[in-house]
Amino acid sequence: MYTEQRTARQLSVPVRNMPYHVRVWGDPDAQSAGKLPPLVMVHGWMDVGASYQFVVDAFSDAFADGRLIIAPDWRGFGHSMPSHAQDHYVFADYLADLDQLIDHFSPDAPVDLVGHSMGGNVSMMYAGARPARIRRLVNLEGFGLAASRPAQAPARYAKWMDELRQYERGEMALKPYDSRDGVALRLMKTNPRISADKAQWLAQHWAAPDEHGKWHILGAASHKIITPMLFRADEMLAMYEAIAAPVLSIEAEENHIERWSGGAYSLAEFHQRLAHVRDARSAQVNDAAHMLHHDQPEAVARLIEDFLA
Numbered sequence: 001m002y003t004e005q006r007t008a009r010q011l012s013v014p015v016r017n018m019p020y021h022v023r024v025w026g027d028p029d030a031q032s033a034g035k036l037p038p039l040v041m042v043h044g045w046m047d048v049g050a051s052y053q054f055v056v057d058a059f060s061d062a063f064a065d066g067r068l069i070i071a072p073d074w075r076g077f078g079h080s081m082p083s084h085a086q087d088h089y090v091f092a093d094y095l096a097d098l099d100q101l102i103d104h105f106s107p108d109a110p111v112d113l114v115g116h117s118m119g120g121n122v123s124m125m126y127a128g129a130r131p132a133r134i135r136r137l138v139n140l141e142g143f144g145l146a147a148s149r150p151a152q153a154p155a156r157y158a159k160w161m162d163e164l165r166q167y168e169r170g171e172m173a174l175k176p177y178d179s180r181d182g183v184a185l186r187l188m189k190t191n192p193r194i195s196a197d198k199a200q201w202l203a204q205h206w207a208a209p210d211e212h213g214k215w216h217i218l219g220a221a222s223h224k225i226i227t228p229m230l231f232r233a234d235e236m237l238a239m240y241e242a243i244a245a246p247v248l249s250i251e252a253e254e255n256h257i258e259r260w261s262g263g264a265y266s267l268a269e270f271h272q273r274l275a276h277v278r279d280a281r282s283a284q285v286n287d288a289a290h291m292l293h294h295d296q297p298e299a300v301a302r303l304i305e306d307f308l309a
Contacts, residue, residue, distance in 0.1 A: 002201035005057035006064065008050075008071075015100045016093075021079035023049045025056055025069040028105065037135050038068040038106045039308070042098065044117025044142075046219045048078035050205035051116075054198060055293050058301035063309075070105055072097075074119070076220040078205070087167055087222050088160075091229070094122045095129060102133055110245075112308050116140040116293060127247070128239030136308050137247045140300070141290055143257055144273065146265035147233035160228035172224045177215040183207040193288065193295040202294075233273070240276040247280040248307040250300065254289040 008023040041052045049071035056069055073080040075097055076089050102111055113134050115123030120142015127134040148156075166172055177183045183203035188194055194202075207215045257267050274280050283303050288295035 002054075002195075002197040004053060004201075006053075006059075008053070008056075013072075013101065013104055015075075015097050015104075018075065018082050019080070020072055020075070020097065020101065021049070022070060022072045022101070023052075024071075025064070026067055028068055036067040037109065037308075038070060038111045039114065040098075040102060040105070040111050041069065041071045041114040042116070042119035042123060043071070043074065043077070044119050046077070046217070046223065047116070048205055048218060049073045050078070050202065052114075052293060053201070054297035055301050055304070058297045060301075060305060063305045068105065070101070072101055073218075076223055078218045081220070085222075086220065087164055088225050088227075089220070089223060091122075091227060094118075095126050098122060098126050099130060099133075110135040112136045112138075113245075114138040114140065114304060115142055117142055117290065124243070124247075125236070125239045127245055128242035131242055131244035134243075134245040137243070137245045138304050138307060139247060139249045140293060141250070141252060143265075143267070143270045144233070144236055145231040146261045148230035150230070153230055156226070156230060157228050160226050163225040167222055167225055172221045174217045174219065174221050176210075177207065178213075180204055180207070180209075180215060183215050183217075191289065191291045191294060194291065198294060237273060237276050240273060241278075243277050245279075246307075247274075247277050248303065249274055249280065249282045250292065250303055251282060251284050252288040252290060252292040252295070253284055253286045256290055 006025050008025050011022045011024055012019045013022050043049055043051050052071045074094055075082060076086065110133050113123050113127065120139040121144055123137055124139055124142060127137050177186065180200065180203045183206065184199040187199040187202060187206065188196065207217045209215050255267050257265055257270065271282070285292045285296050285299045293300050
């Protein structure tokens with residue numbers, strides 16, 4: 001199994017009346033931690049903060065030493081679970097959670113922020129809403145969604161209500177696995193590029209066994225329910241225009257935007273949106289797909305280091 005090069009502390013941080021599970025590399029209380037901006041790394045949908053271990057291990061000593069690196073589990077993922085089950089999650093909650101996490105770890109100074117996929121979208125929105133709190137921002141495959149039309153709203157709300165009923169009937173339950181090996185195989189099926197040793201390591205953080213030995217993914221099944229709110233591209237562009245921090249968009253060579261959107265959205269359209277950020281640039285990671293921080297952690301780490309420097 002993969003061997004960690006840098007070991008994280010695991011903390012529980014109170015955020016908006018719930019405990020947030022946070023992995024921390026470096027000592028939050030050490031005086032040296034204040035010399036460099038903290039680096040906050042936020043994960044994507046159905047992922048966990050531990051997903052960044054491979055990139056953190058790939059950072060150079062010159063970059064990582066004396067720097068506080070923080071990777072939370074978003075609410076409803078990993079070990080950040082509300083005390084009562086929720087039948088849906090509101091996207092804006094992630095912004096408010098991130099705001100309080102940043103204030104907890106760096107109340108008096110801006111931070112560097114890295115976000116993958118859903119976390120990349122949250123990061124872009126947060127940097128627009130709180131421009132003074134972000135020094136530099138790295139967006140890993142956080143492309144947003146195809147623009148919606150107001151006429152889609154009635155069907156969207158109806159679908160959301162239908163899926164809430166499906167969830168209540170247990171029809172959205174996540175599949176359990178017989179062993180950690182089964183979870184690792186699931187990770188490798190989703191992402192054929194992840195190596196077996198990394199999949200085995202990540203499996204124990206992405207899932208956990210119950211009292212009967214069945215392994216369950218650490219993510220609320222209600223995340224599968226469609227959000228009732230339409231994606232308003234004009235609002236996202238306004239957020240982009242408000243970003244003051246330099247932004248690096250890192251994209252994988254194997255890009256899935258058009259397939260995921262059914263042809264309604266493309267990488268070229270995302271680049272048109274990115275042009276609304278006053279200081280933005282792009283980079284590509286070869287031989288990688290959407291989980292590029294698993295596929296090529298060394299390449300991702302170098303791009304992050306160079307940009308934050």
